[in-house]
Amino acid sequence: EIVLTQSPGTLSLSPGERATLSCRASQSVSSSYLAWYQQKPGQAPRLLIYGASSRATGIPDRFSGSGSGTDFTLTISRLEPEDFAVYYCQQFGDSPRFTFGPGTKVDIK
Amino acid sequence: EVQLVESGGGLVQPGGSLRLSCVASGFTFSDRHMDWVRQAPGKGLEWVGRISNKGSSYNTEYAASVKGRFTVSRDDSKNSLYLQMNSLKTEDTALYYCASDSGYWSLDYWGQGTLVTVSS
Numbered sequence: 274e275i276v277l278t279q280s281p282g283t284l285s286l287s288p289g290e291r292a293t294l295s296c297r298a299s300q301s302v303s304s305s306y307l308a309w310y311q312q313k314p315g316q317a318p319r320l321l322i323y324g325a326s327s328r329a330t331g332i333p334d335r336f337s338g339s340g341s342g343t344d345f346t347l348t349i350s351r352l353e354p355e356d357f358a359v360y361y362c363q364q365f366g367d368s369p370r371f372t373f374g375p376g377t378k379v380d381i382k
Numbered sequence: 383e384v385q386l387v388e389s390g391g392g393l394v395q396p397g398g399s400l401r402l403s404c405v406a407s408g409f410t411f412s413d414r415h416m417d418w419v420r421q422a423p424g425k426g427l428e429w430v431g432r433i434s435n436k437g438s439s440y441n442t443e444y445a446a447s448v449k450g451r452f453t454v455s456r457d458d459s460k461n462s463l464y465l466q467m468n469s470l471k472t473e474d475t476a477l478y479y480c481a482s483d484s485g486y487w488s489l490d491y492w493g494q495g496t497l498v499t500v501s502s
Contacts, residue, residue, distance in 0.1 A: 308488035310427075317479055317492035318419075318427065325485055361427055365487035369445050371417065371429035 275299050275360055277374035285382040292349040294377045296362030301342045306365040309338055309347045310375075313358045321360075322347065349379075357381050384408035386480050391496030398470050398500070404463040404480030404493055412436060412458040415483035416452045418465050420476035420493070430465070430478070448474075488501050 274290040277298040286292055296307070304325035310318040322338035325345055334351040349356055362374040390402040402418075415438070420432040431444040431454045440456050453466040465481050477495040484490035 301494055306487045308486075310489075312427075317488075317493070317494055319492045320484065323484060323488040327486070329484075329490060331489075333415075363427075363488065368443070369429050370432055370443055371419070371489070372427070373427040375426050 275302060275364055275366055277364060277372055279360075279362060279374040279377045281377060282375075283378045283380060285380055286297050286352055287382045288352050288354055292347075292352055292356070292379055294338075294347040294349075294360055294379075296345040296347070298343045298345075302341070302345075302364045302366075303338055304341050307338075307345050307381045308344050308365075310361045310363060310373075311312065311356075311358045312330060318361065336358065352379070386482070386491055386493035388478065388480055388493045388496035391478065391498045393499045393501065395502050396470060396472055396500055399466070400470065400498060401497055402465040402467070402478055404465075404500055405459045406463070406480075406482070406491075409482070409491065410459040411482075414485075416454075416456060416463045417481045417482055417483060417489060418454060418463075418476075418481045419489070419492075420498075422463070422473075422476045425476075428476075434484070442480075458478070463482045467498070470498075470499050474498060476502045479482070 282294045298312045307325040309322040314316045359376045415434045434441040435453045451469045455464045456489040479495045481489040482491040
């Protein structure tokens with residue numbers, strides 16, 4: 274089973290700053306199978322990025338994804354007030370089908 | 383507008399059973415593989431199980447933590463997804479989301495969740 278590790282656990286930033294979130298897999302993951310979600314308190318997760326770098330429908334272009342192999346990154350170029358949330362990476366595999374990282378909380382500094 | 387609406391959660395004693403439902407609208411439910419994902423209070427996301435579409439023979443798959451106790455099913459005529467949960471344990475306490483596979487190895491539509499609490 275592939276294990277995903279996210280860092281940092283918490284990222285304290287101010288609006289307008291750049292956020293860089295890391296997701297590391299315990300073994301190589303196909304880029305096609307790597308996704309990122311945003312979750313705000315009391316809400317369901319929202320798909321941001323699929324295929325490591327493709328934005329989901331309606332996602333602003335300040336969100337971008339990159340990476341390959343075992344190291345993937347979600348970048349938010351300029352934080353807006355609504356971007357403060359928890360972010361999860363996810364990989365699709367044989368068993369279990371979906372594995373999620375523990376999450377990175379982006380909070381206001 | 384896409385909607386996934388879960389129901390059926392509640393308080394149940396350890397060893398008990400519960401059946402969750404999820405009704406979909408706004409997209410072609412029958413085309414999609416469908417999944418259940420849960421989130422324990424204050425914790426992260428855990429995939430529970432999935433059922434494929436008719437084209438993939440309604441194949442079901444489960445996380446090791448629920449295999450043999452939970453069953454995923456669907457009724458395409460009712461745009462509905464179900465999760466039958468038996469032999470419930472306290473560690474099954476969570477908010478249960480239904481979600482739709484986007485076709486790109488990710489989950490693009492999510493419901494708001496239904497809370498299951500397993501406690502004596």
